[in-house]
Amino acid sequence: MAVDRDHVLRSAAALLTRKSTATMDEVAKAAGISRATLHRHFAGRDALVRALEALGIAECETALDAARLEEGPAVDAVRRLVAEIESAAGLLAFLYTENQLFEGEEQNQGWTRIDDRVSALFRRGQLSGEFRIDLTPAWLTEALYGLLASAAWMVQCGKSAPRDFQHMIAELLLGGALRTPEPRHSAPSHSAPRHSAPRTEES
Template sequence: LVRALEALGIAECEAALAAARPDEGPAADAVRRLVAAIEPHAPLLAFLYTENQLFEGEEQNEGWAAIDERIATLFRRGQASGEFRIDLTPAWLTEALYGLLASAAWAVAEGRVAPKDFTHMIVELLLGGVRRPDTPA
């Protein structure tokens, strides 16, 4: 059953990536579109995020690696354009996005956060830390 849910989660992530058009426009706008597109599927993804058996060992689904790469490519594009900091790796930014998506889904499910705030909370926190500052520190 968990593997069937995993396949559904991968398909939903792929559809969200397609809808978000991560190669178009400013990278920050693409991140906003991606979070908004994933939002309806966040509860399932939060559940899958906790299923360690999906991400360990030899039976790991290659679909996750492909999704990771597409998201990391978006962050790389933002770094290359000067929008995003270059001291944080695209792999780390991808993991941070997953963590924020799962945390926000749990907070909404438990009533600690309003559902209408889901995308705004994630995007503002992530991009607030990812954006390249205008002036050196």
Template sequence: MQTLGTAAATGAKRADARKNIAAIIEAATVSLAKDPNVSVNDIAKAAGVGRVTLYGHFDSRAALIREVVNRAIDDTDRELNDLDLEGDPREAIARLLEATWRLTHRYGSLVVAAEAALPPDDIHDAHVQPIIRMRGLIERGQASGAFRSDLPIAWLIEVAHSTVHGAADALHRGDITEAQAPALITDTVLAVLTPSR
């Protein structure tokens, strides 16, 4: 039979566990964004917990990365779902690209860590919703004549996706600045999407 004392102790343990999990995920998100090869020891240290505690909640580095990626996807979907994609397709895609860049930059090298630690199907699943969103906008732009329709839509999406990730790599190398990136991405993708006259 559980007494008031043991119930309080159990509640405190659960609260501690939730606090530890939140600290681990936050530390992993920040650490992996900076260094995709960061060790579990360094993540635990940044979270203020021991390695044993971390492994008590996540049985492997891959399991921790999967949780961080899932949370990043949820956060990204929430932000992009709230984005106004109505009106002129060129202006709408500029807003989408800028928001996508901001989120990509926020999570930095997490993408690299995910690609190294997770199965290809998991990586593919992470991109499904962004692809659907981009496809719908490009199709609307093609229907209105704002975007070219002489190239496969899958290729146009790939160019947009690659441009955002290429900007992240260029920023990391020091080839461009954080301030330059949004305009460079938007100008590059719109140049590809614009029909030749």
């Protein structure tokens, strides 16, 4: 019987986002196949993680395309991006913990492409006056990734309802990133102070 590699990958992703320490035996069981069959597709855990990385990058890029980052106000584009990427957030949260994916010369250039596109969105928002300019686009990008991972974890462990995912991220991120109008200082008053009339002694 032919094994659907995509099914195996998505089963592995669903398991590892809930239990990052799952063994290859557990992954095989989750996918409904034997350990030997899993090994024929992925020689070991590292090969499986690399395949999940490619899946995660592909899903991120699909979300970036669907969010139409170049259209309309940057604030609205950020909200669209959070909505589009929600389904992949759990997998991304798992991948962020796999340090070997982000070390050395073998780093997948897909992450750089994603970083560049998200950073460009925040830079656009700064140029349009929507976002603060004292926070770099690179920092806002990393903040978004961190919030995605944290919100995914909150939902998975039952500390937050799935319906709150987008609201939690967008409101916290934008609440800190939005540029607020400069406060208007009142002009100093030049009118003479009021004094009570001097008391005169009665004769």
